[in-house]
Amino acid sequence: MPIRVPDKLPAIDALKQENIYVMPAHRADTQDIRPMQVAVLNLMPDKITTEVQLVRLLSNSPLQIDIELVRLEHQTKTTSEAHLDNFYRYFSDIKDKNYDGLIITGAPLGLKDYEDITYWPQLKEVLDWADRHVTSTLFLCWAAHAAIYYHYGIKHDIRDTKLSGVYKHTKWESKAPIMRGFDDIFYVPHSRYGEVPINKLNKEADLITISGSNEVGAYLMQNKSGTRVFITGHPEYDRLTLHDEYTRDVDADLNPDIPVNYYPDNDPKLAPQKLWQAHGYLLFSNWLNYYVYQTTPYNLSQVSENIRTDNFAE
Incomplete structure (x- = not known):
């Protein structure tokens, strides 16, 4: 089954060119099935690019998934108001609903204190709401650090240099369902200054x-x-996302380091290879399957009664 998104969302045409089938809302309405309800709180400035990246990874599933795009009232608007009005709902409009899954994206705020962020009070409200209204929430990059800080009081450290590149990863807890099917070594892009110490x-x-x-x-x-x-990295990144960030920083005279393990021969003039897409697909599929679909109630009104207490790592 494909995922369902609002009619005329720009991601539909972008992904059709990659031979990825996305079902517009009017077609999905004809199917007699209970789709998974997944909300995406998109905190990124370039919302359209992030929509394409996330819809691509969510599309690799046999489930039908309804995507609802969400924004905060006090978030700075760098995407056109027309796009936001057409395809997004304010959090205040959906907070009485329940969802099978929620994804909260990263944001370019890694050097700011959480309390100095304009929408921090509302994001805290979202984090509390998600524990009562969502079966499982997936936090990406900055959102992962912010949620760990809010829920556990663990504040990230600021690295001396930006972590930027494509890095090898290994499995530390191989029994976790989200790791099923993973190779011993896999690659993930990172682009951040923040880091939560492992000992904490x-x-x-x-x-x-x-x-x-x-x-x-x-x-x-x-x-x-x-x-x-x-998730502290960016499995959703496109092939050229790190390149675009690097050239942006070069043009701004920030003297950035060349992203690690990204360009062939470390030469920014050469097109990078995409080494992380298979991992990204598997990661999102495992989350949807083991943490959302196999756990969420058929009747979404029962989500708050269905919060798990079992240990997935055992």
């Missing part, structure tokens, strides 16, 4: 550190029940 994560009884490396630290974590999954 390991002291939190509810957190399981599932994957990472010596270079990037902790990459994939979850709480014991699987209702919160934290």
Whole structure:
């Protein structure tokens, strides 16, 4: 089954060119099936690019998935108001609903204190709401650090240099369902200054550190029940996302380091290879299957009664 998105969402045409089938809402309405309801709180400035990246990874599933795009009232608007009005709903409009899954994206805020962010009070409201209204929430990059800080009081450190590139990762907790089918070594892009020390994560009884490396630290974590999954990298990135970030910083005279393990021969004039897409598809499929579909109630009104307490890592 394909995923269902609003009619005329730009991601539809973009993904059709990649031979990825996305079902417009009017077609999905003809199918007699209970689709998974997944909300995406998109905190990225370029919302359209992020929509394409996430819809691509969610599309690799036999499930029919309804995507609802969500925004915050106090978030800075860098995407056109027309696009936001056509395809997004404010969090205040959907907070009485329940969802099978929720994805909260990263944001370019890694050098700011959480309390200095304009929409931090509302994001805290979202994090509390998700524990009562969502079967499992997937946090990406900055959102992962923000949620770990809010829920567990563990604040990220700021690296001396930006972590930028494509890095090897290994499985640290291979029994976790989200790791099923993973190779011993896999690649993930990272682009961040923040890093949560592993020794602090390991002291939190509810957190399981599932994957990472010596270079990037902790990459994939979850709480014991699987209702919160934290990803510090960017498995959703396009082939040229790191390139675009690098050239942007070069043009701004920031003298950035060349992204690690990204360009052939470390030459920014050569087209990079995409080494992480298979991992991204598997990661999102495992999350949807084991943490959402196989756990969520058929009647979404019962989500708050169905919060898990089992330990997925055992």
